[in-house]
Amino acid sequence: MQGNIVSNTNIAKDVFRMEIGIHLDAQPGQFVQIQVPGYYLRRPISICELKDDSFVIIYKVLGSGTDVLSKMKAGEMLDVVGPLGTGFPIEDKDPVLIGGGVGVPPLYETAKRYKKADRKVTVVLGFNTKADAFYLDEFKELGANVHVATMDGSLGTCGTVIDAINESNIRPNFVLACGPTPMLRAVNQAYTGYISLEARMACGIGACMGCVVPAAAGGNLRVCKDGPVFKTGEVIV
Ligand SMILES: Cc1cc2nc3c(=O)[nH]c(=O)nc-3n(C[C@H](O)[C@H](O)[C@H](O)COP(=O)(O)OP(=O)(O)OC[C@H]3O[C@@H](n4cnc5c(N)ncnc54)[C@H](O)[C@@H]3O)c2cc1C
Ligand code: FES
Numbered sequence: 001m002q003g004n005i006v007s008n009t010n011i012a013k014d015v016f017r018m019e020i021g022i023h024l025d026a027q028p029g030q031f032v033q034i035q036v037p038g039y040y041l042r043r044p045i046s047i048c049e050l051k052d053d054s055f056v057i058i059y060k061v062l063g064s065g066t067d068v069l070s071k072m073k074a075g076e077m078l079d080v081v082g083p084l085g086t087g088f089p090i091e092d093k094d095p096v097l098i099g100g101g102v103g104v105p106p107l108y109e110t111a112k113r114y115k116k117a118d119r120k121v122t123v124v125l126g127f128n129t130k131a132d133a134f135y136l137d138e139f140k141e142l143g144a145n146v147h148v149a150t151m152d153g154s155l156g157t158c159g160t161v162i163d164a165i166n167e168s169n170i171r172p173n174f175v176l177a178c179g180p181t182p183m184l185r186a187v188n189q190a191y192t193g194y195i196s197l198e199a200r201m202a203c204g205i206g207a208c209m210g211c212v213v214p215a216a217a218g219g220n221l222r223v224c225k226d227g228p229v230f231k232t233g234e235v236i237v
Contacts, residue, residue: 027087028109048105096172100179
């Protein structure tokens with residue numbers, strides 16, 4: 001489907017927030033495949049926030065596709081497929097949301113849904129440096145209890161999200177996490193809940209088997225169709 005770009009703003013180092021004028025009936029944690037003009041393969045990007053007539057994505061400029069995306073202007077049109085994949089469930093529990101880098105965006109709509117369900121929401125966000133950090137105020141405005149860690153100690157706890165959890169004596173009974181693989185590996189081993197994985201994708205709809213990860217029970221699971229959200233322990237990270 002086609003949607004107009006409502007806004008496209010630089011919010012941290014190489015990180016952009018884009019609002020796209022399409023109503024999506026989606027679950028937090030699901031993603032869209034965006035057709036970047038001039039590129040055949042679509043780029044998978046998580047849904048950060050769902051609004052009545054639009055949705056928000058937050059993306060980091062890593063290669064040429066996201067670079068082109070970052071230069072697009074309000075009013076230009078984008079072709080989007082989605083929502084795709086599995087989302088984070090909304091359970092009757094107080095979640096600890098753990099996000100690293102551009103794994104943080106899908107946790108925002110997730111936090112909104114848990115707050116709407118009157119749950120206590122704790123958010124632990126990890127970035128490399130203060131210049132990479134984003135959305136701390138937005139999570140606070142939702143009423144979440146926000147903790148932050150940076151690898152160089154320029155903001156919050158010096159170290160990883162796990163260091164921040166230990167330093168703040170958070171006891172996560174139920175986690176929802178998205179971020180870099182080493183972070184998810186640690187979360188997958190230490191806690192119970194759900195993790196959202198990334199993989200290089202081609203079709204994005206379960207047909208090409210290009211995004212498989214090994215399942216703990218044997219065989220493979222597709223990140224685009226069986227995930228990206230998996231139960232902790234379900235996949236070998
Ligand atoms: C389900 C899912 C959700 C995602 N959500 C977000 C998001 O919310 N925000 C965000 O910034 N990024 C997200 N990504 C990663 C994003 O898709 C890639 O960063 C993007 O496709 C890179 O495109 P490019 O053309 O700029 O880079 P390319 O030129 O294709 O590659 C440049 C660099 O990006 C890496 N890369 C490319 N594709 C992926 C990929 N699918 N996953 C991880 N690394 C990749 C390459 O290894 C390379 O280092 C998500 C990926 C998946 C699978
Ligand atoms: S990207 Fe084709 S099966 Fe997942």
